[in-house]
Amino acid sequence: MACYTVSNCVLENIESDKKYMTDLLMVFAQQTNPYKVALDKSDRIIGVYAKISESNEFAATWLNLMTMKPSSFERITVETDDVANMEELFLRVCSSTKSQQKLIVHSHENWKHYRYDQPTIIIYRDIQVRVYDRDEAIIELNRNDSTIVNAHKSIIATNQSSIIDGKIE
Secondary structure (H helix, E strand, O other): OEEEEEOHHHHHOHHHOHHHHHHHHHHHHOOOOOEEEEEEOOOHHHHHHHHHHOOOHHHHHHHHHHHOOOOOEEEEOOOOOOOOOHHHHHHHHHHOOOOOOEEEOOOHHHOOOOOEEEOOEEEEOOEEEEEEOHHHHHHHHOOOOOOOOOOOOOOOOOOOOOOOOOOOO
16 A cells, blocks of 8 residues: 655645546545555644635545545654644655655645755655655556556466466367
8 A cells, every 4th residue: 555645735726627636636535546645643634634625625525535434544653743834744744654755745846845855855854755746646646557468379367366277279
């Protein structure tokens, strides 16, 4: 399971284009996806999402779907009481996820408090956080890594399956 941190700026700007609702945010709400959205244990992020949802029906719909059982959120054990601003709140949670520190933002250009070390990397507390803008995130979340195999008169096992006593006639 991959865990992403979705910045407040994504929800604040969700009305700008339908594709960001359907191809970005709704991917997390799907039951069959392998992705979760990271939250802090003290619920500061969910509070930010709820506040945005008060005046944004698209964000409210997404938040409602995300909180249905089973939830598509993943609580991360991290203290957030001492963060200085919204950027740091989301960076703190993202940097505390295990193995994949992936943050989704509306635009790279709008992040002002933290300097990019590389075009899509912010170093926060000596941890590399990979930052995706809304369009990069759509590509990342909707990647299709499947391989098409055309076989004639063959038996093929895929996806860790096995074939026992197979015959080609």
